[in-house]
Amino acid sequence: MNLRPDRRLVLLAGLGASACATAPAATPALSGFARPRLAPIRMEMQRITRITVCTRPFRPAGPRLDVENVAGKRVVHNYGHGGSGWSLAWGSAEIVAQKALDGGAKDIAVIGCGALGLTAALTLQRAGAKVTIYAKERTPDTRSARASGTWSPDSRIADADKVDAQFPALWERMTRKTYGEWQHYLGMPGEPVAWTDRYNLYDTPRIVAAIPRPERARDPGEIHFAEYSARVRDLSPPFRELEAHEHPFPVPRVRQGTVMMFNVAELAHMLTRDFLTEGGRIVQTEFHTPADLARLSEPVVVNCTGYGARALWKDETLTPVRGQIAWLAPQPEARYGVRYRGISVISRPDGIVVQQTGTSDMWGVGVADETPDRAETEDAVRTMATVFARART
Numbered sequence: 001m002n003l004r005p006d007r008r009l010v011l012l013a014g015l016g017a018s019a020c021a022t023a024p025a026a027t028p029a030l031s032g033f034a035r036p037r038l039a040p041i042r043m044e045m046q047r048i049t050r051i052t053v054c055t056r057p058f059r060p061a062g063p064r065l066d067v068e069n070v071a072g073k074r075v076v077h078n079y080g081h082g083g084s085g086w087s088l089a090w091g092s093a094e095i096v097a098q099k100a101l102d103g104g105a106k107d108i109a110v111i112g113c114g115a116l117g118l119t120a121a122l123t124l125q126r127a128g129a130k131v132t133i134y135a136k137e138r139t140p141d142t143r144s145a146r147a148s149g150t151w152s153p154d155s156r157i158a159d160a161d162k163v164d165a166q167f168p169a170l171w172e173r174m175t176r177k178t179y180g181e182w183q184h185y186l187g188m189p190g191e192p193v194a195w196t197d198r199y200n201l202y203d204t205p206r207i208v209a210a211i212p213r214p215e216r217a218r219d220p221g222e223i224h225f226a227e228y229s230a231r232v233r234d235l236s237p238p239f240r241e242l243e244a245h246e247h248p249f250p251v252p253r254v255r256q257g258t259v260m261m262f263n264v265a266e267l268a269h270m271l272t273r274d275f276l277t278e279g280g281r282i283v284q285t286e287f288h289t290p291a292d293l294a295r296l297s298e299p300v301v302v303n304c305t306g307y308g309a310r311a312l313w314k315d316e317t318l319t320p321v322r323g324q325i326a327w328l329a330p331q332p333e334a335r336y337g338v339r340y341r342g343i344s345v346i347s348r349p350d351g352i353v354v355q356q357t358g359t360s361d362m363w364g365v366g367v368a369d370e371t372p373d374r375a376e377t378e379d380a381v382r383t384m385a386t387v388f389a390r391a392r393t
């Protein structure tokens with residue numbers, strides 16, 4: 001076996017050096033185990049198969065989960081999950097299902113067939129309710145189907161200055177419940193949920209001494225996006241610094257971790273199939289005003305309309321946050337992700353997902369235009385192509 005890792009496109013995975021900002025990571029001992037090879041991701045313009053755009057439904061106060069009576073219905077809201085819809089879906093469903101069932105009715109209408117609608121419908125069904133989903137679009141046409149597919153429970157979930165005091169604990173409850181539920185989808189055919197390695201690349205070396213960083217002053221109008229990941233640090237394996245010989249990338253600093261990933265194409269189909277197999281019904285329809293709910297026979301309605309709630313419910317606090325994905329032909333031999341200069345690349349079974357996320361979460365805020373921007377995609381692919389072109393082989 002060749003044990004000169006610095007000259008090969010290989011890495012040592014999980015050999016025990018913990019992330020530490022104050023001391024150099026120990027060089028992992030070489031063992032008799034073969035090192036997994038890291039196949040390069042082919043960042044080539046001609047491999048772009050399509051570009052999709054989606055709008056994250058961001059609410060400064062966090063998702064809307066309250067109850068109101070409208071058009072003779074008890075309406076339970078379940079929308080506004082920002083960039084975290086797939087990561088909070090089951091926890092949010094648990095909360096709204098309880099509220100929906102509180103009145104005693106067993107016939108429930110769910111509006112919306114995205115991540116939030118499907119999980120709310122399944123949760124209600126499994127609690128004994130008879131559920132019909134009413135939606136304008138279903139998979140693969142929902143916005144949820146255009147997500148990048150990473151476990152990201154506090155991505156643009158709220159403005160830290162606009163949430164109430166209970167929200168962080170509520171967020172943690174939703175996060176832990178959802179995390180637990182997705183573990184049951186591991187190892188299934190089509191890999192609806194999987195764990196994959198991620199590499200975060202930096203142009204500057206690691207800072208060895210711990211220097212307290214003053215909080216950056218925000219620009220006027222800049223949102224103070226809530227960050228709660230420290231509350232659930234125990235859930236995922238931590239990221240760690242890699243030594244130069246442990247990775248092939250042409251940058252002075254790399255952090256590597258193992259992250260939960262959603263293969264959204266398979267996952268959304270699986271949830272839809274489960275809902276239908278377990279006796280659910282999906283009706284394609286559009287509501288133009290809340291008064292339209294009067295035509296439904298169900299006395300209780302769970303409103304999972306995502307960004308659609310802005311028009312339907314006239315919720316002007318719902319802020320669009322545009323996100324665009326370029327899809328490259330799949331590479332089953334390269335199942336990992338890389339993040340560099342505000343660009344994220346994730347290899348999923350249904351394609352290589354390339355997303356420009358910018359250097360701050362303000363990227364795309366206030367932009368509702370879902371027209372694909374080819375130049376944005378080409379910029380991202382070109383930048384990442386330079387990384388793989390200069391990677392050690």
Ligand SMILES: Cc1cc2nc3c(=O)[nH]c(=O)nc-3n(C[C@H](O)[C@H](O)[C@H](O)COP(=O)(O)OP(=O)(O)OC[C@H]3O[C@@H](n4cnc5c(N)ncnc54)[C@H](O)[C@@H]3O)c2cc1C
Pocket residue numbers: 053054055056057078079080081082083084085086087088111112113114115116117134135136137138142143144145146147148149150151152153285286287288304305306307308309312321322323324325355
């Ligand atoms: C680029 C991008 C990447 C993302 N990546 C991730 C990620 O990696 N991880 C993560 O957790 N989240 C991610 N998100 C966020 C996630 O996609 C959203 O939070 C999630 O899709 C919201 O789901 P939803 O069910 O609320 O809304 P939607 O998926 O928009 O579903 C809304 C449903 O309501 C229906 N509807 C709307 N209005 C009406 C109406 N008037 N009448 C009838 N039906 C109506 C729609 O047809 C649809 O069925 C990402 C978002 C974007 C844009």
